[in-house]
Amino acid sequence: MELDDLKVAWTQLEQRVEQAESIVRRDYEERKLGESRRALLGMTWGQAVQMVAWIIVVAIVAPFWIEHWRVPHLLAAGLALHLFGVATICTSVMQILLIGRAFYTAPVVTIQRRLAELYRFRVVTSLALGLAWWVLWIAATMVGAKLWFGIDLYAESPQWIQWSLGAGVLGMAASVALARRLADRQTSSPLLRNVIDDLAGCSLLRARRRLDEIAQFERG
Amino acid sequence: MALDRQDAAAGSPQQRFETLLNTHRGIVFKVASIYCRDVEEQRDLAQEIRAQAWRAYPRYDASRSFSTWMYRIALNVAISFRRSVEYRRRHVSPIDSQALESIPDPRHDADDRLRELYTVIDQLDDMNRALVLLYLEGRNYQEIADVLGISETNVSTKLSRLKQRLRDQVASVRPGAVSLETNDGTR
Numbered sequence: 001m002e003l004d005d006l007k008v009a010w011t012q013l014e015q016r017v018e019q020a021e022s023i024v025r026r027d028y029e030e031r032k033l034g035e036s037r038r039a040l041l042g043m044t045w046g047q048a049v050q051m052v053a054w055i056i057v058v059a060i061v062a063p064f065w066i067e068h069w070r071v072p073h074l075l076a077a078g079l080a081l082h083l084f085g086v087a088t089i090c091t092s093v094m095q096i097l098l099i100g101r102a103f104y105t106a107p108v109v110t111i112q113r114r115l116a117e118l119y120r121f122r123v124v125t126s127l128a129l130g131l132a133w134w135v136l137w138i139a140a141t142m143v144g145a146k147l148w149f150g151i152d153l154y155a156e157s158p159q160w161i162q163w164s165l166g167a168g169v170l171g172m173a174a175s176v177a178l179a180r181r182l183a184d185r186q187t188s189s190p191l192l193r194n195v196i197d198d199l200a201g202c203s204l205l206r207a208r209r210r211l212d213e214i215a216q217f218e219r220g
Numbered sequence: 221m222a223l224d225r226q227d228a229a230a231g232s233p234q235q236r237f238e239t240l241l242n243t244h245r246g247i248v249f250k251v252a253s254i255y256c257r258d259v260e261e262q263r264d265l266a267q268e269i270r271a272q273a274w275r276a277y278p279r280y281d282a283s284r285s286f287s288t289w290m291y292r293i294a295l296n297v298a299i300s301f302r303r304s305v306e307y308r309r310r311h312v313s314p315i316d317s318q319a320l321e322s323i324p325d326p327r328h329d330a331d332d333r334l335r336e337l338y339t340v341i342d343q344l345d346d347m348n349r350a351l352v353l354l355y356l357e358g359r360n361y362q363e364i365a366d367v368l369g370i371s372e373t374n375v376s377t378k379l380s381r382l383k384q385r386l387r388d389q390v391a392s393v394r395p396g397a398v399s400l401e402t403n404d405g406t407r
Contacts, residue, residue: 005333005336006333006336006337006340006352006356007356007358008333009333009334009336009337010337010356010357012333012334013250013253013334013337014246014250104272104276104292104293104296104297104300105276105279105280105289105292105293106292106296106369107292107366107367107368107369107370108292108295108296108299108347108350108367108368108369109347109368109369109370110369111292111296112296112299112300112346112347115300210303213345213346213347214347217347217348217370218370218374220370220371220373220374220377220378
């Protein structure tokens, strides 16, 4: 068998393709082209809403930690929330820009490398930003309690904060360990599958494999 | 190319796009059939390719080849489609057994040649699948290099290696059945 022998089979495939093409063409005409543009607009909209929400949080938190800069635990809580907000805004902006540039008209190697890099970026940021919430909720509660109720939670009950921080660190480790145990199991929820793969490191490994595969293809 | 320019010159943008797509309609389905096995997935992928092509159409430069432009979109969308969460979800969720039975599996095709074609394609990764598809489509090395974004020398080297791999495969099953072929960079 030669690669050229496969061309004969390819010609036979072409005849079948003609039949299938006519069926899909009807589907396509019914759905209308504008729908795809609206779907992509929806993705950008989701990122934009997240970005605006975090801009509001940062705008509230920045004056808070400036006002309490002499109180170390309030400064730390405010700064942690502020930095997390800035990181989330940056990732949202980057994703909006990348979605906007996601036209598939460039050469295959260029686009696939860009998509693999975007995938790696999403995996790393969602892992870092997601796991941070195990302890970040404490900072958010401290800031909220002081800001809206005038209660300094750390001054009232330092043990509660310390125990919560300890539990948060344990929670981080436990969620990674649990994800590793579940990594080989099948799930019906794509969202849960994504979370498990991200936490277990499978997504990062997949991103690396994709980039390696593209690099190898380019090298020849 | 002349036809592309002629097609791209008349009517509203949507009409022009439809005309061009109709002229090159085979591209969408050949790519879909190479990257997906079952009919439903092929239909979804074909829809996605058409939708992405329409989305990118305002940026299409009518002085350039529509087929090259279309191959880039179709291959990029197909590779991404296979890697998408939706694709993985389908493969990890329980499948309705009745629906499964209704899907024709090309690997069980009565035609030996088609079966061999799918066997070869199944063994290739996504990038090499694109290379073989363009080769089988009769594109020259320059066009293949342009669509994929690699050098012509690289295209030539890769195709030579693929041919050698095929010969080795056949030689291991049917000793003496190997026919050598020259590779001068032309079709």
